[in-house]
Amino acid sequence: MAARKATQNIKARATRGAGRLRGRGRVRATVHVALGERSYDVELGDDWLETIGRRAADKLGAERVAIVTVPSVARRYAPLLTKGLAARGAKVDRIVVPDGDATKNLKQLGLLYDRFLEHGMDRSSGVVTLGGGVAGDLGGFAAASFLRGIPFVQVPTTVLAMVDASIGGKTGVNLAQGKNLVGAFHQPKGVFLDMATLRSLPRRERAAGAAELIKHAAIWDASLFDWLEPRIEAFLDLDPKVVLPALERSCAIKGEVVERDEREGGLRKLLNFGHTLGHAIEKHARYRGILHGEAVAIGMVFAAQRSEELGFAPAGTRARLQAVLERAGLPTRVPNRPRSAYLSAIAVDKKKQGGKIHFVVLEGIGKSSTVALTPREILPAGWRA
Numbered sequence: 001m002a003a004r005k006a007t008q009n010i011k012a013r014a015t016r017g018a019g020r021l022r023g024r025g026r027v028r029a030t031v032h033v034a035l036g037e038r039s040y041d042v043e044l045g046d047d048w049l050e051t052i053g054r055r056a057a058d059k060l061g062a063e064r065v066a067i068v069t070v071p072s073v074a075r076r077y078a079p080l081l082t083k084g085l086a087a088r089g090a091k092v093d094r095i096v097v098p099d100g101d102a103t104k105n106l107k108q109l110g111l112l113y114d115r116f117l118e119h120g121m122d123r124s125s126g127v128v129t130l131g132g133g134v135a136g137d138l139g140g141f142a143a144a145s146f147l148r149g150i151p152f153v154q155v156p157t158t159v160l161a162m163v164d165a166s167i168g169g170k171t172g173v174n175l176a177q178g179k180n181l182v183g184a185f186h187q188p189k190g191v192f193l194d195m196a197t198l199r200s201l202p203r204r205e206r207a208a209g210a211a212e213l214i215k216h217a218a219i220w221d222a223s224l225f226d227w228l229e230p231r232i233e234a235f236l237d238l239d240p241k242v243v244l245p246a247l248e249r250s251c252a253i254k255g256e257v258v259e260r261d262e263r264e265g266g267l268r269k270l271l272n273f274g275h276t277l278g279h280a281i282e283k284h285a286r287y288r289g290i291l292h293g294e295a296v297a298i299g300m301v302f303a304a305q306r307s308e309e310l311g312f313a314p315a316g317t318r319a320r321l322q323a324v325l326e327r328a329g330l331p332t333r334v335p336n337r338p339r340s341a342y343l344s345a346i347a348v349d350k351k352k353q354g355g356k357i358h359f360v361v362l363e364g365i366g367k368s369s370t371v372a373l374t375p376r377e378i379l380p381a382g383w384r385a
Protein backbone atom coordinates (compact mmCIF):
# COMPACT_ATOMS: atom_id res chain seq x y z
CA MET A 1 0.00 0.00 0.00
CA ALA A 2 2.77 2.42 0.98
CA ALA A 3 4.63 1.57 -2.21
CA ARG A 4 1.51 2.23 -4.28
CA LYS A 5 0.97 5.57 -2.64
CA ALA A 6 4.58 6.52 -3.25
CA THR A 7 4.22 5.67 -6.95
CA GLN A 8 1.07 7.77 -7.16
CA ASN A 9 2.89 10.70 -5.55
CA ILE A 10 5.73 10.37 -8.02
CA LYS A 11 3.21 10.32 -10.86
CA ALA A 12 1.39 13.36 -9.49
CA ARG A 13 4.65 15.28 -9.16
CA ALA A 14 5.74 14.24 -12.64
CA THR A 15 2.42 15.33 -14.13
CA ARG A 16 2.54 18.71 -12.41
CA GLY A 17 6.08 19.15 -13.66
CA ALA A 18 4.97 18.61 -17.25
CA GLY A 19 3.20 22.00 -17.40
CA ARG A 20 1.57 23.15 -20.60
CA LEU A 21 3.59 22.57 -23.72
CA ARG A 22 3.59 25.07 -26.56
CA GLY A 23 5.37 22.79 -28.95
CA ARG A 24 6.96 25.42 -31.15
CA GLY A 25 10.61 25.01 -30.12
CA ARG A 26 13.38 24.11 -32.49
CA VAL A 27 16.00 21.42 -32.99
CA ARG A 28 18.90 21.65 -30.53
CA ALA A 29 21.07 18.75 -31.72
CA THR A 30 21.13 16.30 -34.61
CA VAL A 31 22.65 12.83 -34.89
CA HIS A 32 22.94 11.43 -38.40
CA VAL A 33 22.53 7.69 -38.95
CA ALA A 34 24.32 6.87 -42.21
CA LEU A 35 22.75 3.86 -43.88
CA GLY A 36 22.99 4.76 -47.58
CA GLU A 37 19.54 5.35 -49.04
CA ARG A 38 18.01 4.40 -45.66
CA SER A 39 19.88 7.20 -43.82
CA TYR A 40 18.04 9.50 -41.43
CA ASP A 41 18.53 12.02 -38.67
CA VAL A 42 17.73 11.77 -34.98
CA GLU A 43 16.74 15.33 -34.02
CA LEU A 44 16.64 16.47 -30.40
CA GLY A 45 14.74 19.48 -29.12
CA ASP A 46 12.78 20.79 -26.16
CA ASP A 47 9.07 21.59 -26.23
CA TRP A 48 8.77 21.34 -30.01
CA LEU A 49 6.02 18.78 -30.68
CA GLU A 50 4.11 21.03 -33.07
CA THR A 51 7.29 21.65 -35.03
CA ILE A 52 7.96 17.90 -34.98
CA GLY A 53 4.52 17.38 -36.56
CA ARG A 54 5.45 19.70 -39.43
CA ARG A 55 8.87 18.12 -39.89
CA ALA A 56 7.41 14.61 -39.75
CA ALA A 57 4.90 15.56 -42.45
CA ASP A 58 7.75 16.83 -44.63
CA LYS A 59 9.73 13.60 -44.15
CA LEU A 60 6.73 11.40 -44.90
CA GLY A 61 5.39 13.49 -47.78
CA ALA A 62 2.07 11.73 -47.16
CA GLU A 63 -1.49 12.96 -47.57
CA ARG A 64 -2.82 10.47 -44.99
CA VAL A 65 -0.99 9.78 -41.77
CA ALA A 66 -1.78 7.49 -38.84
CA ILE A 67 -0.39 8.33 -35.41
CA VAL A 68 0.03 5.12 -33.40
CA THR A 69 0.17 5.91 -29.70
CA VAL A 70 -0.82 4.82 -26.17
CA PRO A 71 -3.45 6.43 -23.89
CA SER A 72 -1.35 8.55 -21.46
CA VAL A 73 0.84 9.92 -24.24
CA ALA A 74 -2.10 10.45 -26.62
CA ARG A 75 -3.87 12.73 -24.16
CA ARG A 76 -0.88 14.92 -23.45
CA TYR A 77 1.08 15.04 -26.64
CA ALA A 78 -0.92 13.91 -29.68
CA PRO A 79 -2.88 17.19 -30.07
CA LEU A 80 0.24 19.32 -30.69
CA LEU A 81 1.75 16.70 -32.98
CA THR A 82 -1.52 16.47 -34.92
CA LYS A 83 -1.66 20.25 -35.20
CA GLY A 84 1.78 20.29 -36.81
CA LEU A 85 0.95 17.47 -39.24
CA ALA A 86 -2.37 19.13 -40.18
CA ALA A 87 -0.57 22.44 -40.77
CA ARG A 88 1.18 20.70 -43.65
CA GLY A 89 -2.15 19.44 -45.02
CA ALA A 90 -1.96 15.84 -43.73
CA LYS A 91 -5.23 14.04 -42.90
CA VAL A 92 -4.49 12.46 -39.53
CA ASP A 93 -6.05 9.43 -37.83
CA ARG A 94 -5.01 9.00 -34.20
CA ILE A 95 -4.93 5.31 -33.21
CA VAL A 96 -4.63 4.65 -29.50
CA VAL A 97 -3.57 1.12 -28.50
CA PRO A 98 -3.47 -0.13 -24.88
CA ASP A 99 -0.07 0.35 -23.23
CA GLY A 100 2.09 -2.56 -22.01
CA ASP A 101 4.11 -5.23 -23.72
CA ALA A 102 1.07 -7.54 -23.93
CA THR A 103 -0.33 -5.14 -26.57
CA LYS A 104 2.53 -5.90 -28.94
CA ASN A 105 0.70 -8.83 -30.52
CA LEU A 106 -0.76 -10.05 -33.80
CA LYS A 107 -4.31 -9.15 -32.78
CA GLN A 108 -3.43 -5.48 -32.26
CA LEU A 109 -1.46 -5.53 -35.49
CA GLY A 110 -4.58 -6.74 -37.33
CA LEU A 111 -6.62 -3.95 -35.74
CA LEU A 112 -4.08 -1.39 -36.93
CA TYR A 113 -4.34 -2.66 -40.53
CA ASP A 114 -8.15 -2.33 -40.27
CA ARG A 115 -7.83 1.27 -39.11
CA PHE A 116 -5.28 2.08 -41.83
CA LEU A 117 -7.74 0.82 -44.47
CA GLU A 118 -10.69 2.68 -42.90
CA HIS A 119 -8.59 5.85 -43.03
CA GLY A 120 -8.09 5.27 -46.77
CA MET A 121 -4.35 4.75 -46.42
CA ASP A 122 -2.40 3.53 -49.44
CA ARG A 123 1.23 3.15 -50.42
CA SER A 124 1.72 6.90 -50.36
CA SER A 125 0.57 7.16 -46.72
CA GLY A 126 2.73 7.24 -43.59
CA VAL A 127 2.82 6.35 -39.90
CA VAL A 128 4.05 8.32 -36.89
CA THR A 129 4.71 6.36 -33.71
CA LEU A 130 4.34 8.38 -30.51
CA GLY A 131 5.26 6.78 -27.18
CA GLY A 132 7.63 4.19 -25.77
CA GLY A 133 8.81 0.86 -27.13
CA VAL A 134 5.31 -0.60 -27.54
CA ALA A 135 4.05 2.18 -29.83
CA GLY A 136 7.36 2.19 -31.73
CA ASP A 137 7.72 -1.56 -32.23
CA LEU A 138 4.05 -2.24 -33.01
CA GLY A 139 3.43 0.88 -35.11
CA GLY A 140 6.78 0.42 -36.82
CA PHE A 141 6.00 -3.16 -37.76
CA ALA A 142 2.55 -2.17 -39.03
CA ALA A 143 4.33 0.37 -41.27
CA ALA A 144 6.93 -2.23 -42.30
CA SER A 145 4.31 -4.73 -43.41
CA PHE A 146 1.21 -2.74 -44.55
CA LEU A 147 1.10 -2.88 -48.38
CA ARG A 148 4.66 -4.33 -48.21
CA GLY A 149 5.96 -1.30 -46.37
CA ILE A 150 5.12 2.39 -46.00
CA PRO A 151 7.33 5.09 -44.46
CA PHE A 152 7.23 5.98 -40.77
CA VAL A 153 8.82 8.30 -38.27
CA GLN A 154 9.44 7.70 -34.59
CA VAL A 155 8.60 10.18 -31.84
CA PRO A 156 9.79 8.36 -28.69
CA THR A 157 8.66 9.76 -25.34
CA THR A 158 10.58 7.55 -22.89
CA VAL A 159 14.33 7.55 -22.18
CA LEU A 160 14.48 3.89 -23.17
CA ALA A 161 12.83 4.45 -26.53
CA MET A 162 14.84 7.63 -27.17
CA VAL A 163 18.28 6.08 -26.77
CA ASP A 164 17.55 2.55 -27.92
CA ALA A 165 14.28 1.28 -29.41
CA SER A 166 13.56 4.15 -31.81
CA ILE A 167 16.95 4.00 -33.56
CA GLY A 168 18.04 1.14 -35.77
CA GLY A 169 14.87 -0.07 -37.46
CA LYS A 170 13.99 -3.06 -35.29
CA THR A 171 10.19 -3.43 -35.36
CA GLY A 172 8.01 -6.35 -34.34
CA VAL A 173 5.50 -8.06 -32.12
CA ASN A 174 5.54 -10.83 -29.50
CA LEU A 175 4.08 -14.32 -29.87
CA ALA A 176 2.75 -16.37 -26.95
CA GLN A 177 6.02 -18.35 -27.21
CA GLY A 178 8.30 -15.35 -26.71
CA LYS A 179 9.12 -11.71 -27.21
CA ASN A 180 9.85 -10.13 -30.59
CA LEU A 181 9.58 -13.42 -32.49
CA VAL A 182 7.94 -11.75 -35.52
CA GLY A 183 9.31 -8.55 -36.98
CA ALA A 184 11.26 -6.72 -39.64
CA PHE A 185 14.13 -4.31 -40.02
CA HIS A 186 12.43 -1.15 -41.26
CA GLN A 187 14.37 2.07 -40.81
CA PRO A 188 12.35 5.19 -39.95
CA LYS A 189 12.53 8.32 -42.13
CA GLY A 190 13.36 10.31 -39.03
CA VAL A 191 13.46 10.14 -35.24
CA PHE A 192 12.35 13.19 -33.23
CA LEU A 193 13.05 13.54 -29.51
CA ASP A 194 11.23 16.10 -27.39
CA MET A 195 12.93 16.28 -24.02
CA ALA A 196 9.86 18.04 -22.56
CA THR A 197 7.95 14.75 -22.83
CA LEU A 198 10.29 13.22 -20.23
CA ARG A 199 8.88 15.53 -17.55
CA SER A 200 5.70 13.43 -17.33
CA LEU A 201 7.65 10.16 -17.13
CA PRO A 202 7.79 8.67 -13.60
CA ARG A 203 11.30 8.78 -12.14
CA ARG A 204 11.40 4.98 -11.93
CA GLU A 205 10.94 4.77 -15.71
CA ARG A 206 13.55 7.47 -16.29
CA ALA A 207 15.99 5.38 -14.27
CA ALA A 208 15.10 2.21 -16.20
CA GLY A 209 15.81 4.07 -19.44
CA ALA A 210 19.04 5.43 -17.98
CA ALA A 211 20.17 1.80 -17.58
CA GLU A 212 20.40 1.55 -21.40
CA LEU A 213 22.24 4.85 -21.52
CA ILE A 214 24.75 3.60 -18.94
CA LYS A 215 24.97 0.40 -21.02
CA HIS A 216 26.00 2.39 -24.11
CA ALA A 217 28.75 4.10 -22.12
CA ALA A 218 29.92 0.84 -20.52
CA ILE A 219 30.24 -1.09 -23.79
CA TRP A 220 31.50 1.68 -26.05
CA ASP A 221 32.61 4.98 -24.56
CA ALA A 222 34.75 5.31 -21.42
CA SER A 223 34.72 9.10 -21.62
CA LEU A 224 30.90 9.17 -21.62
CA PHE A 225 30.97 6.86 -18.59
CA ASP A 226 33.44 9.17 -16.78
CA TRP A 227 31.22 12.17 -17.58
CA LEU A 228 27.97 10.48 -16.61
CA GLU A 229 29.20 8.98 -13.33
CA PRO A 230 28.95 12.22 -11.29
CA ARG A 231 25.91 13.46 -13.23
CA ILE A 232 23.48 10.54 -13.10
CA GLU A 233 21.24 12.19 -10.48
CA ALA A 234 21.18 15.40 -12.53
CA PHE A 235 20.13 13.33 -15.53
CA LEU A 236 17.26 11.79 -13.58
CA ASP A 237 16.28 15.28 -12.36
CA LEU A 238 16.17 16.27 -16.05
CA ASP A 239 18.79 19.01 -15.76
CA PRO A 240 18.88 20.24 -19.37
CA LYS A 241 22.65 20.79 -19.22
CA VAL A 242 23.01 17.04 -18.67
CA VAL A 243 20.01 15.57 -20.50
CA LEU A 244 20.76 17.02 -23.93
CA PRO A 245 24.43 15.95 -24.17
CA ALA A 246 23.67 12.55 -22.55
CA LEU A 247 20.88 11.74 -24.99
CA GLU A 248 22.84 13.09 -27.94
CA ARG A 249 25.91 10.98 -27.17
CA SER A 250 23.88 7.88 -26.38
CA CYS A 251 21.91 8.18 -29.64
CA ALA A 252 25.19 8.68 -31.49
CA ILE A 253 26.58 5.43 -30.04
CA LYS A 254 23.44 3.51 -30.98
CA GLY A 255 23.55 5.06 -34.47
CA GLU A 256 27.23 4.21 -34.92
CA VAL A 257 26.69 0.56 -33.94
CA VAL A 258 23.70 0.28 -36.29
CA GLU A 259 25.63 1.92 -39.15
CA ARG A 260 28.37 -0.67 -38.81
CA ASP A 261 26.07 -3.68 -38.41
CA GLU A 262 22.51 -2.87 -39.42
CA ARG A 263 21.25 -6.48 -39.38
CA GLU A 264 22.99 -7.69 -36.23
CA GLY A 265 25.57 -9.92 -37.93
CA GLY A 266 28.08 -9.28 -35.13
CA LEU A 267 28.86 -5.87 -33.65
CA ARG A 268 25.20 -4.96 -32.91
CA LYS A 269 25.10 -7.92 -30.52
CA LEU A 270 27.15 -5.78 -28.12
CA LEU A 271 23.91 -3.89 -27.42
CA ASN A 272 22.71 -7.08 -25.73
CA PHE A 273 25.11 -6.50 -22.83
CA GLY A 274 23.25 -7.46 -19.65
CA HIS A 275 20.35 -8.91 -21.62
CA THR A 276 21.17 -12.64 -21.27
CA LEU A 277 20.42 -12.77 -17.56
CA GLY A 278 18.14 -9.72 -17.85
CA HIS A 279 15.75 -11.58 -20.17
CA ALA A 280 15.77 -14.60 -17.84
CA ILE A 281 14.85 -12.36 -14.88
CA GLU A 282 12.01 -10.71 -16.82
CA LYS A 283 10.74 -14.10 -17.95
CA HIS A 284 10.67 -15.51 -14.41
CA ALA A 285 8.84 -12.41 -13.24
CA ARG A 286 6.36 -12.95 -16.11
CA TYR A 287 7.24 -9.41 -17.23
CA ARG A 288 5.42 -8.00 -14.19
CA GLY A 289 6.74 -5.86 -11.36
CA ILE A 290 10.13 -5.31 -13.00
CA LEU A 291 10.89 -2.93 -15.84
CA HIS A 292 13.09 -4.01 -18.75
CA GLY A 293 15.83 -1.54 -17.81
CA GLU A 294 15.81 -2.79 -14.22
CA ALA A 295 16.32 -6.39 -15.34
CA VAL A 296 19.10 -5.21 -17.67
CA ALA A 297 20.78 -3.34 -14.79
CA ILE A 298 20.95 -6.58 -12.79
CA GLY A 299 22.10 -8.48 -15.88
CA MET A 300 24.88 -5.95 -16.55
CA VAL A 301 26.28 -6.24 -13.02
CA PHE A 302 26.22 -10.03 -13.37
CA ALA A 303 27.90 -9.89 -16.81
CA ALA A 304 30.55 -7.48 -15.52
CA GLN A 305 31.27 -9.84 -12.62
CA ARG A 306 31.60 -12.79 -15.03
CA SER A 307 33.82 -10.63 -17.29
CA GLU A 308 36.23 -10.21 -14.37
CA GLU A 309 36.07 -13.90 -13.38
CA LEU A 310 36.70 -15.02 -16.96
CA GLY A 311 39.73 -12.74 -17.19
CA PHE A 312 38.38 -10.23 -19.71
CA ALA A 313 37.95 -7.20 -17.44
CA PRO A 314 40.27 -5.78 -14.78
CA ALA A 315 39.20 -6.01 -11.14
CA GLY A 316 37.02 -3.09 -10.14
CA THR A 317 35.05 -2.93 -13.40
CA ARG A 318 31.95 -4.50 -11.88
CA ALA A 319 32.10 -2.30 -8.77
CA ARG A 320 32.24 0.91 -10.83
CA LEU A 321 29.30 -0.11 -12.98
CA GLN A 322 27.28 -1.29 -9.99
CA ALA A 323 27.89 1.97 -8.11
CA VAL A 324 26.50 4.20 -10.87
CA LEU A 325 23.48 1.93 -11.42
CA GLU A 326 22.73 1.98 -7.69
CA ARG A 327 23.01 5.76 -7.56
CA ALA A 328 20.38 5.80 -10.30
CA GLY A 329 18.17 3.79 -7.92
CA LEU A 330 18.33 0.67 -10.07
CA PRO A 331 18.32 -2.86 -8.64
CA THR A 332 21.57 -4.81 -9.00
CA ARG A 333 20.98 -8.06 -7.08
CA VAL A 334 19.87 -11.15 -8.95
CA PRO A 335 16.44 -12.32 -7.66
CA ASN A 336 16.80 -15.41 -5.51
CA ARG A 337 15.97 -18.45 -7.68
CA PRO A 338 17.76 -21.75 -8.23
CA ARG A 339 20.53 -21.90 -10.82
CA SER A 340 18.51 -24.49 -12.77
CA ALA A 341 15.68 -21.97 -13.30
CA TYR A 342 18.09 -19.43 -14.78
CA LEU A 343 19.82 -22.11 -16.88
CA SER A 344 16.57 -23.13 -18.57
CA ALA A 345 15.54 -19.53 -19.22
CA ILE A 346 18.93 -18.77 -20.77
CA ALA A 347 18.68 -21.87 -22.96
CA VAL A 348 15.92 -20.10 -24.95
CA ASP A 349 18.50 -17.51 -26.05
CA LYS A 350 20.76 -20.38 -27.05
CA LYS A 351 18.09 -21.76 -29.40
CA LYS A 352 17.58 -18.32 -30.94
CA GLN A 353 21.31 -17.92 -31.49
CA GLY A 354 21.82 -21.39 -33.01
CA GLY A 355 24.01 -23.23 -30.48
CA LYS A 356 26.13 -21.24 -28.07
CA ILE A 357 25.14 -17.91 -26.60
CA HIS A 358 26.90 -14.76 -27.77
CA PHE A 359 27.55 -13.53 -24.25
CA VAL A 360 28.66 -9.90 -24.08
CA VAL A 361 31.63 -9.28 -21.79
CA LEU A 362 33.30 -6.04 -20.78
CA GLU A 363 37.02 -5.71 -21.38
CA GLY A 364 36.96 -2.77 -18.98
CA ILE A 365 34.71 0.28 -18.83
CA GLY A 366 34.03 1.48 -22.39
CA LYS A 367 35.13 -1.66 -24.24
CA SER A 368 33.27 -4.90 -24.90
CA SER A 369 33.22 -8.04 -27.02
CA THR A 370 31.18 -11.22 -27.38
CA VAL A 371 32.23 -14.73 -26.44
CA ALA A 372 30.43 -17.92 -27.44
CA LEU A 373 29.52 -19.74 -24.22
CA THR A 374 27.14 -22.47 -23.13
CA PRO A 375 24.56 -21.66 -20.46
CA ARG A 376 26.64 -23.73 -18.00
CA GLU A 377 29.73 -21.68 -18.76
CA ILE A 378 27.75 -18.48 -18.18
CA LEU A 379 26.33 -19.80 -14.90
CA PRO A 380 29.08 -22.13 -13.61
CA ALA A 381 28.47 -24.93 -11.11
CA GLY A 382 28.14 -23.49 -7.64
CA TRP A 383 26.76 -20.15 -8.91
CA ARG A 384 24.03 -18.78 -6.67
CA ALA A 385 21.72 -15.83 -7.14
Ligand code: GLY
Pocket residue numbers: 164165167168170264268271272
Ligand atom coordinates in the same frame (compact mmCIF):
# COMPACT_ATOMS: atom_id res chain seq x y z
N1 GLY B 1 17.91 -2.92 -28.79
C1 GLY B 1 18.99 -3.59 -29.40
C2 GLY B 1 19.15 -3.29 -30.83
O1 GLY B 1 18.52 -2.39 -31.34
O2 GLY B 1 19.88 -3.96 -31.49
